[in-house]
Each structure stands twice: as structure tokens, then as C-alpha cells.
Amino acid sequence: MTLEGDFLTKIIKRIFIYTLLSFFVLPMFIGAGTVSAASNDPLNLQGEAAILIDADTGKVLYEKNADQLLGVASMSKMMTEYLVLEAIAEGKIQWDQKVLISEFIHKLSNPSLGLSTVGLTQGEEYTVKELYDSMAIHSANASTVALAELIAGSEENFVKMMNEKAEELGLENYHFVNSTGLNNSDMLGRHPAGTDVNDENKMTARDTAKLAYHLLKDYPEVLDTASQSELNFRGTVYKNFNWMLPGLIFEYAGVDGLKTGSTKFAGYGFTATAVLDGQRYISVVMKAPNQEARFTDTRNILNYAKGNFNTTEIVAEKEEIEGNDVLHVEKGKENIVKIAPKESLNLVIKNGEEENYKAKVVIDEDKLNDNGALIAPVKKGDVVGYVTYEYTGEGEDLGFLYTDKTVKVDLVATEDVEKANWFVLMLRGIGEFFVGLWNGITTTVAGWFS
Structure with missing residues (x-):
């Protein structure tokens, strides 16, 4: 056999061995790695990040990649809800206040864009309550921008308010570029000034839970709207995207809020709140692979809460x-x-x-x-x-x-x-003096014999 033939034979043998390894040995390591990764998450969630907290104290009961910065999509509307409810509480706007719909808001509400919306007619007036309900129940994006412009004069100013409020509430890892959670590229060329055309809102699961925690603490009336399974908007009925509410396909007893969100970048997310056995919880799932996964993940988290935790009196x-x-x-x-x-x-x-x-x-x-x-x-x-x-x-x-x-x-x-009166204090002082004197004497005498 020539040297070239011998060399070729060795090469063929090596290729054959490597092929066998790739078919039989490597999958074992890959499989082992998959099992190991899954074992790190006792709930085996499909979402990339998640957290469960006690809504009363903020006690963290479960977490998965809770500090990973991810797209938050329409869950960021919780911040818009907070600022709207704050403006109502401070008397800056009123529920029955009329809002005139501009050409831009009208175009943004066009269903053909494929964005969550209710139709808003240019030149027509809608109340703050109508716009808020459509935002909170059906995640209507044009309604959200209309409210942002009402409160801050422009969405650009409103985004500054969002980031300032996030800092005030103690959020640590967040990035707000618009009021809706959409990708800026969906804003018909009218994304807030100073923000990138392809950017969108981001938060961690922990900070999303913080936002929900403060929203429920400061404005518990948010649940009056968030708990509604459907919206009747001027004769047209829209379903809530929170499919775990009563009567919807993933109904779960005790769930009464709070906000879903999805974009191509963010995947599917859901911030839920539920009262289970008298205890309110908040859960967050981020970047689930599909619509169903965010609800099955949330169901697993709430089942975990219900089956494994109880309120205990420490003292x-x-x-x-x-x-x-x-x-x-x-x-x-x-x-x-x-x-x-x-x-x-x-x-x-x-x-x-x-x-x-x-x-x-x-x-x-x-x-x-x-x-x-x-x-x-x-x-x-x-x-x-x-x-x-x-x-x-x-x-x-x-x-x-x-x-x-x-x-x-x-x-x-x-x-x-x-x-004690002065006489008692004087007697105590005298007594303490003699006690100290006696102790000094006994110590000295003891020293003579040591």
C-alpha cells in the first residue's frame, strides 16, 4: 500500500469513528446537559424568566432568571396605568374628561396594522375612562398613546415620566421608550423623539413584579378594570387577553388581573395576580415561546403557590x-x-x-x-x-x-x-455608693490574700 493509500485509510477510519461518536456519544452529553438545565428549574417553565411573590410583603417565593433584562411588551402598560391613576388621584385629569382623537391616533387604531386596538374615529371625543378601559382590558395601543399625550403633552414627555417613576419606585433594570410596549417601528414613524426606531421597552421579571406590586398597593382599584373578562366599547365586544379570567379558555379560580404582553422581540409575557386561599400572589412570566405557554407557565406557578405555601405567624x-x-x-x-x-x-x-x-x-x-x-x-x-x-x-x-x-x-x-421621685433617687444613689464602696473594700482585702 502506498503512503498516500495508507494515509487515506487512516483518514477514512477517523471519519468513521467520529461519525459513530456524533450519533451515539454526543447526544448523551447533550441530553445530560438538558436534564441538568431543566433540573435547575423545579417548575420546568417554558418562559425564559419568571418570578412569584407574596403581594402583601414582596416576599420572593420562586424565581427563574429574574434579573435578566428582556422585552416586556404590553406589560409595560402597567406603568401607563399607574401614571393615569396617579393623575386621576391628584386631580390632574378626570374620568369623564373628553379626549379629541387626532389623525395619528386614528391611524394607529386601524385594525389593518395588526396591533391590539379599538377603532378610534378622527375628530371624535372619547372619555378618559373609555380610553383607559380599552387599554387595561384589550391592551389598545392607540388609546394608550392618547392618554400619554393627554397627561404629558407628548409621548416623548410621557416616556420621561415613565422612567422617572420607575426610579422613584425602586426599579433597577428597566428601559422605557414608549407608552405602549410596541416596537417603535410599529409607531407609523411617530415614535417618541430621542428613541431608536427599532427599540422597545425592557424590564426584568423582578422589576416587572415590583411595578405590579406598587400598582396594586397604591391603586388597588386597578383590579376593578383588570378583572373584566371583556370590554364593551361603544357596542363592540372585545375579549381581555388575560385568558385566565372567569369564562375564558384558561380560566383559573382566583385570578383577577393583571396584564399580558407580546411582541416578536419580547415573546409572550404575562403578569398575573390571584387570591388563593385568602392570600394574594403576583407572578410574572417573560419570553414564553407562544400564547398558550405563558398561561400554562402561570398555572404551574400558581399551583405551586397554592400547594406549597401558607401564611405563618412568626410571633x-x-x-x-x-x-x-x-x-x-x-x-x-x-x-x-x-x-x-x-x-x-x-x-x-x-x-x-x-x-x-x-x-x-x-x-x-x-x-x-x-x-x-x-x-x-x-x-x-x-x-x-x-x-x-x-x-x-x-x-x-x-x-x-x-x-x-x-x-x-x-x-x-x-x-x-x-x-421615681427625688427622695427615692437619692436613697438609691446612696445605696449604690455604699455598695460600690463595699465591693471595692472586699476586692482589696481579697487581693491581700491572693
Whole structure:
């Protein structure tokens, strides 16, 4: 065999071996990697990012890639809703206020564009309430821009308000370029000045949950609209895109909001809120691959919440905490005062983890003197610190939406301690003097014999 033939034979053998490896060995590694990646997410969600929180405290109960910046699409309309409700509350606009529809808003509402919309007629007037309802229930984009222009004079100014409000609410990873969540390229050449023509809104799942958290806390009336399964807009009925509401195809008991969103860039997202067994939760799913996936993912998250978490009382109202039930008092008729939590401390905790959450007492050092005591008089109800919790388990406590916040209740005095009169204080001073003198003598004498 020639050298060339021998070389060719070796090459053919190697190709044959590599081919076998590619068919039989590599898939094993690839499969193993897939299983490993899936095992990192106990819920096996299809969405790229997700989060579940307790809506009352902001306690994080589950997360997946929660800090990844992704397209948020029409879920960003929650910020527009916030600013509209804020403007209503401050009297800057009224629900029955009329809004005249411009040529641009009319064109943007044309169904032929393929955008979520209700038809708005140029030159006709619609109330703020009509426009808001169409935005909140049917995600109407032209209505959203009309409201933005009403509040801020232009969508450009409104976008500045959105970003300023995001900072005020403590969001950390966000990027607002329009009021709707559309890609700017869909805005008929009228995207806000100073923004890129192909840009669109972005947030993380954590910050989307923060926005929903504040929206529900500050303006709970948002659910009056978000919970409606359909919109009757001047005789035409439109369905809510939140298909988990009553009567819709993914109906889930307890769901009463909040906002869906989808663009080619963002994929399919859904911020849901639901009351399950008396406890309100907020969940966010981002960049699900299709319409159905965002709802099945949300169903899995809510099932997880319902089946695995309960509200637990860490410490009861006015219940004395062992080892932290009194504080010393100086210049008082009594030398100690009893202390206890002003209210009960409750926390949503995963089933089986209850024993790993303990009450933690934090005394306000500014209320104490150099001897670590309060100075009389002390009044019943005086705040002397607070009670929070500490996690003592081996698992992971995911903390809260805001890393500098936790649940806590005031720690208060449960009785009065009046200031002792001058004569008692004098006698105590004399007594303390002689006690100190005696202790000094005994120490000196003991030293003679040591």
C-alpha cells in the first residue's frame, strides 16, 4: 500500500469513528446537559424568566432568571396605568374628561396594522375612562398613546415620566421608550423623539413584579378594570387577553388581573395576580415561546403557590419573646419594663419550613443610655425597637423584592414605668455608693490574700 493509500485509510477510519461518536456519544452529553438545565428549574417553565411573590410583603417565593433584562411588551402598560391613576388621584385629569382623537391616533387604531386596538374615529371625543378601559382590558395601543399625550403633552414627555417613576419606585433594570410596549417601528414613524426606531421597552421579571406590586398597593382599584373578562366599547365586544379570567379558555379560580404582553422581540409575557386561599400572589412570566405557554407557565406557578405555601405567624401580637421580654429602666419606680410586639408578625412560608423561621428582636440603640437602659418615664406603647425574622434552615431564603426591606413590626413597652421621685433617687444613689464602696473594700482585702 502506498503512503498516500495508507494515509487515506487512516483518514477514512477517523471519519468513521467520529461519525459513530456524533450519533451515539454526543447526544448523551447533550441530553445530560438538558436534564441538568431543566433540573435547575423545579417548575420546568417554558418562559425564559419568571418570578412569584407574596403581594402583601414582596416576599420572593420562586424565581427563574429574574434579573435578566428582556422585552416586556404590553406589560409595560402597567406603568401607563399607574401614571393615569396617579393623575386621576391628584386631580390632574378626570374620568369623564373628553379626549379629541387626532389623525395619528386614528391611524394607529386601524385594525389593518395588526396591533391590539379599538377603532378610534378622527375628530371624535372619547372619555378618559373609555380610553383607559380599552387599554387595561384589550391592551389598545392607540388609546394608550392618547392618554400619554393627554397627561404629558407628548409621548416623548410621557416616556420621561415613565422612567422617572420607575426610579422613584425602586426599579433597577428597566428601559422605557414608549407608552405602549410596541416596537417603535410599529409607531407609523411617530415614535417618541430621542428613541431608536427599532427599540422597545425592557424590564426584568423582578422589576416587572415590583411595578405590579406598587400598582396594586397604591391603586388597588386597578383590579376593578383588570378583572373584566371583556370590554364593551361603544357596542363592540372585545375579549381581555388575560385568558385566565372567569369564562375564558384558561380560566383559573382566583385570578383577577393583571396584564399580558407580546411582541416578536419580547415573546409572550404575562403578569398575573390571584387570591388563593385568602392570600394574594403576583407572578410574572417573560419570553414564553407562544400564547398558550405563558398561561400554562402561570398555572404551574400558581399551583405551586397554592400547594406549597401558607401564611405563618412568626410571633403573636403582644406575645413576650423569650430572652427579649424586658428592658432595664433607670430612674424609674421599677427597674424593668415588659416589652412585646405591637402586632403579630406574619410571613408566607413554604410548607415544612415553619420551624426554620424565628423571631428576631432589634432594639433601637438610640433609645438606650450608655448602660443599655431606658430612662424613665416610659409610657405604655412607646416604641423601643422592632421584631423581624431570621431564617435558620439549610435551604435558601429568597428574600424580598427590595433587598433593603423585610417584614417587621414595632416592639413596644406593654406598661408604664413612672419616674421615681427625688427622695427615692437619692436613697438609691446612696445605696449604690455604699455598695460600690463595699465591693471595692472586699476586692482589696481579697487581693491581700491572693
